[in-house]
Amino acid sequence: MFVPSWYEQETDGRGITVWRMRHAHGGGLSQVYRDVTLVTALDPDTSERVDETAWTGFATSSSTQPSLMAGMLEDLAVLDGHRVLEVGTGTGYNTALLCARLGDRRVYSVDIDPALVGAARTRLARLGHAPSLVAGDGQDGHPSGGPFDRIIATCSVPRIPAAWIAQTRPGGLIVADLDCGVEGGLVRLTVEPDGTARGHFTRTAGRFMPARTSATSYPSTERAPYAPETLTRPTAVGAAQIRSEYGFRLLLALSLTDAELVYHLDDSGAMSLQLQTPDGSWARSPLADATDRPATVTYGGTAELWQRVEETWTWWTGQDRPDQTRYGVTREPDGRMYAWHAPTGRHWQLRA
Incomplete structure (x- = not known):
């Protein structure tokens, strides 16, 4: 229902790496139900069709690896009556899981791409679900839908947006992929009454595509020329x-x-x-x-x-090779963010 087609990378006969389109019908159903991430959309500004079913370019949306989504939903710890905002509607599959657990009226989802939102709305309606779906910058949250008990983001962000803090009830949780540059990971933060958000990187490990402000593509990055060897x-x-x-x-x-x-x-x-x-x-x-x-x-x-x-x-x-769960993350009410190592108290200021 949610992934009728997807793209897989392969090298074609000319040695070019391409995204080959696959379809669930015609024997591909078992391929959809693998525990892997399935790319479902490409950046039209960088993609070029090279044959009837293959394109070059960058991926912009995907259906997340099911075990990763299951782990994130467990970390989200929803309870009966909770109102949840999902940032990154994508195919709508995770939205459907939230609807099945909480009921449509308590599920809100936002995605930057209006086409993805429209397709997800149609798929959800076929299954009898009608959550609140909107197209917009997920880093702004869902101002008309808050406050929320839980926010879950299936895109990476370099810092936790102020809008998410403002739209989360005190005691509520935010589960998101924090992009720290070289690496990043999933954090689970509790929002305190004064607007502080505090928590840890989770045992569930995984990465997501970056949040973007354009519906179709990522901005280009300017870099200085490489220094001589x-x-x-x-x-x-x-x-x-x-x-x-x-x-x-x-x-x-x-x-x-x-x-x-x-x-x-x-x-x-x-x-x-x-x-x-x-x-x-x-x-x-x-x-x-x-x-x-x-x-x-x-x-x-x-x-x-x-x-x-x-x-x-x-x-x-x-320090005996600490894993990600030994690092905490704090976002202060003024927006400053830092990470810390729980046993030693060592702090690292995160990028602005």
Whole structure:
């Protein structure tokens, strides 16, 4: 009902990575019911049709991995009589789950894309559900629908919007994906009477597409040119450790708020994990470093960037490698946000 078609990435005969459209009818029903995220919409500004059923471009909407949604709904802890706002209607499937639990009159959902909202409304109506659906910027919440006992967001945000705090009753919960830059994760925050929101990263781990202010596309990002290559040297922490340790990546994000983590492909086809900052500094560690010798890092610009990675690794391993649940998050009434490590009380100011 909610995912009649979706896109899967593949490499076509010319070696181009494309999004191939799949359909639930004609034997594809079992594919819909896998425990995976299914991409359901592409950015029209970047997508280009390359054959009858395939496009290039960036994904803008998806049907979330069912086990992830189940975990988030459990973290949301809804009770009879609760009013819930869902930010990110998407296909409408999660909206239907909330309607089945709470009744249509207590479920509100918002999505930036009017076409997605219209399609979700039609699908829900076919099942006899009529929640309040609106098209708009989910970071503004649903001003005419509040206050809410619970807010759940299926898009990532760099900070918890003031509108969500204002539209949540004291004692109410917000479950959302907090994008901290290098990494992020799901947080569960309780809103206090003075407007403070406080909580932790959840045991449920997962990431979502960023919230956007355009119905169809993401804004482009301007970056300074990469600094010239400076040096290659051994390092105690390389791409393998960063890729395999979610708790460490999250700590890196808290420590290096202006950095981002990307994949880098050089002219020979070798892949590296690259950390980069807006001033053009970068540092990369090869994914194919041999396991019988130290990992290496190559950098351009300031040497401090990877030194901070190594210092963060030393602290993290010295604290017995805490997972995400050991980090708390607080949003003050004035909008300032910081994370903290529960056992030591160490704080990190989150990006503005």
